[in-house]
Amino acid sequence: MxxxxxxxxxxxxxxxRGTKDKGEFQSxxxxxxxxxxxxxxIHYIQQNFDPELAVxxxxxxxxxxxCSAEVNGMPSxxxxxxxxxxxxxxxxxxxxxxTFPIIKDLVTDVSWNYEVNKKITPFSPAPDADWTIYxxxxxxxxxxxxxxxCFLCQNVCHVLRDHERKDNFMGPRFMVRVAGLEMHPxxxxxxxxxxKDEGHIGYCNITKCCTEVCPEDIHITDNAIIPxxxxxxxxxxxPLGKFIRNLLGGxxxxxxxxxxxxxxxxx
Amino acid sequence: xxxxxxxxHDVLVIGAGGAGLRxxxxxxGQGVSVGLVCKSLLGKAHTVMAEGGVxxxxxxxxxxxxxxxxxxxxxxxxxxxxHWRMAQLHAQEAPDRVKELERWGAxxxxxxxxxxxxxxxxGHTWKxxxxxxxxxxxxxxxTLQDRGVHQGIEVYMECTITELVKDGDKIAGAFGYYRExxxxxxxxxxxxxxxxxxxxxxxxxxxxxxxxxGDGHGLAYDAGAELxxxxxxxFHPTGMVWPPGVRGILVTEGVRGExxxxxxxxxxxxxxxxxxxxxxxxYAADEAEAVTWVNAAxxxxxxxxxxxxxxxxxxxxxxxxxxxxxxxxxxxxGGVFLDISYQDSDRVKKKLPSMYHQFKDLADVxxxxxxxxxxxxxxxxxxxxxxxxxxxxxxxxxxxxxxxxSGGMHGANRLGGNSLxxxxxxxxxxxxxxxxxxxxxxxxxxxxxxxxNAAIAEMEEFFLRKEGKNPYDVHKELNKIMGTYVGIFxxxxxxxxxxxxxxxxxxxxxxAGAKGSKAFNPGWHMCRDxxxxxxxxxxxxxxxxxxxxxxxxxSRLDFPNTEKEWGTKxxxxxxxxxxxxxxxxxxxxxxxxxxxxxxxxxxxxNA
Numbered sequence: 041m042x043x044x045x046x047x048x049x050x051x052x053x054x055x056x057r058g059t060k061d062k063g064e065f066q067s068x069x070x071x072x073x074x075x076x077x078x079x080x081x082i083h084y085i086q087q088n089f090d091p092e093l094a095v096x097x098x099x100x101x102x103x104x105x106x107c108s109a110e111v112n113g114m115p116s117x118x119x120x121x122x123x124x125x126x127x128x129x130x131x132x133x134x135x136x137x138x139t140f141p142i143i144k145d146l147v148t149d150v151s152w153n154y155e156v157n158k159k160i161t162p163f164s165p166a167p168d169a170d171w172t173i174y175x176x177x178x179x180x181x182x183x184x185x186x187x188x189x190c191f192l193c194q195n196v197c198h199v200l201r202d203h204e205r206k207d208n209f210m211g212p213r214f215m216v217r218v219a220g221l222e223m224h225p226x227x228x229x230x231x232x233x234x235x236k237d238e239g240h241i242g243y244c245n246i247t248k249c250c251t252e253v254c255p256e257d258i259h260i261t262d263n264a265i266i267p268x269x270x271x272x273x274x275x276x277x278x279p280l281g282k283f284i285r286n287l288l289g290g291x292x293x294x295x296x297x298x299x300x301x302x303x304x305x306x307x
Numbered sequence: 308x309x310x311x312x313x314x315x316h317d318v319l320v321i322g323a324g325g326a327g328l329r330x331x332x333x334x335x336g337q338g339v340s341v342g343l344v345c346k347s348l349l350g351k352a353h354t355v356m357a358e359g360g361v362x363x364x365x366x367x368x369x370x371x372x373x374x375x376x377x378x379x380x381x382x383x384x385x386x387x388x389x390h391w392r393m394a395q396l397h398a399q400e401a402p403d404r405v406k407e408l409e410r411w412g413a414x415x416x417x418x419x420x421x422x423x424x425x426x427x428x429x430g431h432t433w434k435x436x437x438x439x440x441x442x443x444x445x446x447x448x449x450t451l452q453d454r455g456v457h458q459g460i461e462v463y464m465e466c467t468i469t470e471l472v473k474d475g476d477k478i479a480g481a482f483g484y485y486r487e488x489x490x491x492x493x494x495x496x497x498x499x500x501x502x503x504x505x506x507x508x509x510x511x512x513x514x515x516x517x518x519x520x521g522d523g524h525g526l527a528y529d530a531g532a533e534l535x536x537x538x539x540x541x542f543h544p545t546g547m548v549w550p551p552g553v554r555g556i557l558v559t560e561g562v563r564g565e566x567x568x569x570x571x572x573x574x575x576x577x578x579x580x581x582x583x584x585x586x587x588x589x590y591a592a593d594e595a596e597a598v599t600w601v602n603a604a605x606x607x608x609x610x611x612x613x614x615x616x617x618x619x620x621x622x623x624x625x626x627x628x629x630x631x632x633x634x635x636x637x638x639x640x641g642g643v644f645l646d647i648s649y650q651d652s653d654r655v656k657k658k659l660p661s662m663y664h665q666f667k668d669l670a671d672v673x674x675x676x677x678x679x680x681x682x683x684x685x686x687x688x689x690x691x692x693x694x695x696x697x698x699x700x701x702x703x704x705x706x707x708x709x710x711x712x713s714g715g716m717h718g719a720n721r722l723g724g725n726s727l728x729x730x731x732x733x734x735x736x737x738x739x740x741x742x743x744x745x746x747x748x749x750x751x752x753x754x755x756x757x758x759x760n761a762a763i764a765e766m767e768e769f770f771l772r773k774e775g776k777n778p779y780d781v782h783k784e785l786n787k788i789m790g791t792y793v794g795i796f797x798x799x800x801x802x803x804x805x806x807x808x809x810x811x812x813x814x815x816x817x818x819a820g821a822k823g824s825k826a827f828n829p830g831w832h833m834c835r836d837x838x839x840x841x842x843x844x845x846x847x848x849x850x851x852x853x854x855x856x857x858x859x860x861x862s863r864l865d866f867p868n869t870e871k872e873w874g875t876k877x878x879x880x881x882x883x884x885x886x887x888x889x890x891x892x893x894x895x896x897x898x899x900x901x902x903x904x905x906x907x908x909x910x911x912x913n914a
Contacts, residue, residue: 059826075550075670087779091830092823096348098516101556101665103445104351120668123552143487144827151464154349154456162457163412171409172421178414182439185414185446189350224414 047072051123053081055093056135060142065133072123078134079107079118082146094145102255105190109146110135115192115253137195150191156210159238163221164229177225184220184264186256189213193250193260199243210239212250212260219264222271232275241269309763311482311491316342316461317745318738319481319496321468322523324352325444325727326710327502328451329404329734330741334500335458337742342494343455344463344483346503346518350452353504353516354730357444358559358661359428360436361408361731362724363401367422369433369609374398375905376432381725382906383586384430384620385689385718386859387874388536391898392696393716397725397732404731405437413450415439419607427564427604430620430722432589434604441559441659447727466492468522469835470762471499471530471706472754478530478705479752482762486832489825491766493759497745497752500699500737501527501708505688506843508836511786513685514546514557523712524846525839527692532701534880535714535893537690537843538850539860541721542795544624546684548642553669555684558645558662560723562674563617565658566601567647569628570678571636577643578616581627590616605650622720622860625683629795632682642682648675683795687726688843689717689860690850693879698740699733705744709737715877719859769834775820778833784812785840793848798864802852809845816841842888849890850878 049072054065068089070081079097086093098104100119107118112126112133126132140148193212199205210218218231218239235241248261258264274281318334320327323345335341345352366372377398382389409415409423415437416424425434439446456462468483472493480495503523507515528534545558563569571577582590591597591613603610617624628643638644647655652675656663659674666672666679691714692701699707710730717725769775792805816838821831856870857863876892883889 073551075552077552077669080552086829087777087783091777091779091821091833092828094827094829098347098351098353098518099356100516101356101553102668103442103661104355104516106347106351122669122671147827149487150348154462154464157453158456162453165410171406173417174421175417178417181414182416185439185449186442187449188355188445221412224412 047074049128051081051126052131053085054131054133055082055085055145057093057145058142059144063142065135076123077119078111078121078123078132081123081132082118082134094143094147096147103188105188105255108137108190108192108195110137115195117190117192117255120255137191139195139201140191152206153189153191153194153213156214157217159234160214160218160221161229161231161234163224163227165226166228169226171226173225180263181220181223183258184216184223186258187213187216188256190255192253192255196249196253198247198249205243208240209243212244212265214239215241215244215268216258216260216264219268222268232272235268236272236276241265241272244269309491309767311493311759311763313493313495314342314461315495315751316340317496318342318498318500318741319344319494320500320502320738321481322346322352322502322504322710322712323349323462324354324502324504324710325447325451325730326734326737327352327500328448328455329731330500330502330709330738331460332451332455332458333735333738334742335460337739337746339742339745342461342463342496344466344468344494346465346467346522348464349462350448352448353519354444354448354727356514356516356557357447357727358441358557359561359564360426360438360443360724361401361405361447361727362428362431362435362722363405363437363728364398364433364435365402365405365423365425365437366433367418368425369435372433372435377401377435378902379905380431381722382718384720384722386720386869387718388858388877388895389718390696390715390896391902392896393733395902396696396736397716397729400732401728404728404735408447408450408731411450411454413439413446415446426561427614427618428723429560429563429618429624431724436564436724438561440657441561441661444727447731463492467832467835468526469766470758471526472758473530473703474752474754476704477752478703479754482759484766484825486827489828489831491763493754495751495754497748498705498707498741500741501692501706501712502710502734502737503712505711506840507685507688508782509785509789509840509844509847510685511790512546512555514543514555515685520836521688521839521843522836523708524691525842527701527703527706527708527712528842528846528880528882530706531703531882532706533693534846535690535693535877536718536850537846537880538854538878539689539719540685540847541621541687541689541860542625542683543686544621544628544683545645545681547670547679548638548682549640549680550670556665556669557684557686558679558681559659560621562645562647562659562662563615565647565655566604566615566650567617567645568615568649569617569624570644570646571631572638573636575636576616577631577636578619578624578627581623582616582619583623586619590614590619605654620720621723625795626862628682638680640680642680644678645681646678648677652676687711687721689719689721690714690846697736699737700740700744707737707741709733719861766835769819769821769831772818772820776815776818778819778821778830778837781812781815781819781837782833782840784815785837785844788812789844789847793844793851796862796864797851799852802848805848806845806852809841809848813841845888846880849888850880853878853890853892
């Protein structure tokens with residue numbers, strides 16, 4: 041390296057150490073180098089002070105969604121949290137996601153999400169489908185498929201975080217997944233009853249917290265949840281409309297009529 | 308006696324990236340019981356990092372493409388050291404595997420007429436890479452994951468295998484631990500598919516994640532399999548070099564596929580100088596021709612112009628960048644400039660969205676406004692477990708391998724895009740063959756307690772070394788040796804020092820110790836991972852020392868030429884009866900005449 045990469049700065053990290061029953065914040069001094077992110081600081085601690093510090097990570101490039109944590113209260117990917125956003129004398133507090141049970145230190149038990157995923161009817165194209173698909177018909181679906189399953193949206197959702205309704209609510213991540221399937225131009229399955237009766241999409245009161253924290257900038261509320269809510273309403277609470285749609289050849293294909301038309305960025 | 312859980316499956320797949328998932332789906336589709344072990348959470352494997360695309364001769368964009376040309380490109384890229392049959396099967400089957408992904412829900416970018424869109428990539432004659440922006444790997448792993456969970460595959464997340472267990476000469480199971488709480492688990496299995504990826508963590512500057520510690524390589528080697536072609540390590544030419552926090556993170560070759568230009572500090576477009584004589588005619592002769600090609604590509608039109616020199620093979624571009632920097636024409640932070648900012652900014656954001664965000668968020672660089680600084684980063688392990696081409700079975704009965712941990716398919720250098728296709732083509736083959744093998748095995752195999760006890764003792768011992776060395780310090784020493792003596796350019800004296808230093812480091816590895824409890828303890832895990840990285844590093848260094856020529860990714864300063872006689876030999880490392888590494892040079896399987904003719908035919912590349 042032709043020039044020194046050190047900044048001469050030291051940061052103080054307060055990292056949660058412990059289990060779900062017992063734990064405390066431990067302080068570490070970490071030298072800061074240019075372009076450093078919080079995950080680098082955690083690795084520095086692991087390599088130099090505490091090899092047993094538990095943390096999940098894989099790609100360190102915001103592509104795998106493993107290193108989710110709450111950094112100074114902000115649910116974020118540690119690999120995307122740059123150290124230069126903090127003031128010199130500011131403590132950096134790193135703690136595990138609140139919504140999921142702590143296993144150890146920064147690692148939480150997110151297995152519930154994998155159980156929810158299994159209940160969603162998989163992609164179901166017709167056997168004789170014509171696989172000519174135009175780009176404009178899949179733009180929206182591709183937005184949903186950017187999801188890296190960091191579960192930050194699940195973490196901040198009030199229904200899960202504050203009301204602890206994991207027993208009864210699928211959470212934003214899986215509404216995004218269902219939206220990706222329901223809006224696929226060749227999918228034939230109908231997941232609306234599941235959304236209403238098991239996923240309990242009605243619990244979502246559109247506070248957009250999920251959208252705010254999405255590291256992939258998926259417009260979760262506007263583009264996934266609201267259009268799905270509209271479909272559920274049309275299907276179950278609009279008997280006249282449903283009767284007419286059925287007369288007109290009905291079934292799944294009517295979904296085109298409630299296809300959202302505009303992309304409304306929330307930021 | 309320490310307790311452990313026992314589970315039984317017909318087929319156990321170790322590794323849940325693209326190859327492991329595809330193998331598990333195939334085996335389970337054949338009605339056998341399948342267990343899938345992943346070191347991380349499901350869906351986080353390194354496949355998600357693959358950006359550029361999956362190579363398959365669908366001929367959607369360039370109608371002249373076909374499997375023969377894909378085969379030819381692959382062999383040429385691999386400097387003819389590939390196993391010809393694997394390269395052939397790969398080229399022939401990749402299109403079906405891609406279409407299958409689409410039918411399972413993958414949503415690829417489209418051409419104007421509604422087909423899967425394909426982009427240009429280094430070493431590929433035609434536009435061949437099916438892609439989803441620059442997040443193709445994520446699309447692939449999610450598609451396979453969602454397919455897999457509905458097939459009754461039992462998934463063991465955050466579980467690391469430390470030992471393969473045999474009954475006589477046959478595979479009988481695997482032993483490991485759960486990361487969560489360190490409890491042990493014994494899998495009884497008639498067949499095992501290794502799909503554990505590569506060994507990037509042997510190097511400091513790497514695009515690979517913590518998981519990439521050569522586990523499958525190490526496990527297979529200890530179980531009696533051979534590791535071939537280990538000297539061939541792909542340094543991806545364009546990793547980020549600045550800022551240091553992101554050093555090594557990949558900049559997809561897709562940037563060059565979309566028209567990205569490489570320049571040195573003098574502003575020279577230096578790649579024109581580095582085109583090898585043999586392929587020079589396949590590339591644009593000057594900037595004007597390169598511009599014509601890019602403009603046609605952007606407009607979706609065909610052209611007579613040849614592709615830009617930045618699309619040369621990875622080994623070549625990596626060496627060119629290394630040389631430019633070494634000769635003093637590098638960028639301020641020791642790389643070169645990669646520039647896509649001359650193109651329309653909205654289009655760049657659309658075609659390369661995650662690159663845009665990666666640089667914006669991590670490095671505070673707007674790639675649509677100015678150039679990136681890039682340099683070589685350890686990226687891919689070409690070498691691996693020697694397998695039979697059709698079935699992917701190693702010489703250990705019942706032990707299969709697919710994807711990056713297997714060897715042969717890519718020869719001396721892998722073409723971009725051929726990895727994702729490798730995963731699905733050979734993942735499927737390995738899964739099918741493992742299921743067949745398990746079905747043909749009438750009774751369950753016996754596992755001797757002494758193997759299990761030894762495996763437990765190995766893991767427990769790390770805690771007994773109370774004053775043990777910090778495993779991360781040992782890891783850094785290993786990285787330093789590999790980076791210093793077994794890097795991009797190699798020579799006899801350096802390699803010999805590297806081999807000797809590795810030998811010394813083996814004693815240090817035996818001193819590494821763990822503190823704390825067995826609950827999610829990365830230091831403890833690292834103690835065991837070091838053993839696999841050492842096996843891989845030793846195989847890489849010894850094979851590199853033995854190959855007295857330059858070929859593909861293996862560049863010897865003291866033997867700069869490619870030698871004909873070395874083109875017929877694979878390096879093969881295996882464990883001898885004393886537990887030492889034995890290196891042999893075995894004859895490369897000979898290509899049949901009809902395939903040889905593909906290379907003789909003079910077809911004008913851009914006609």
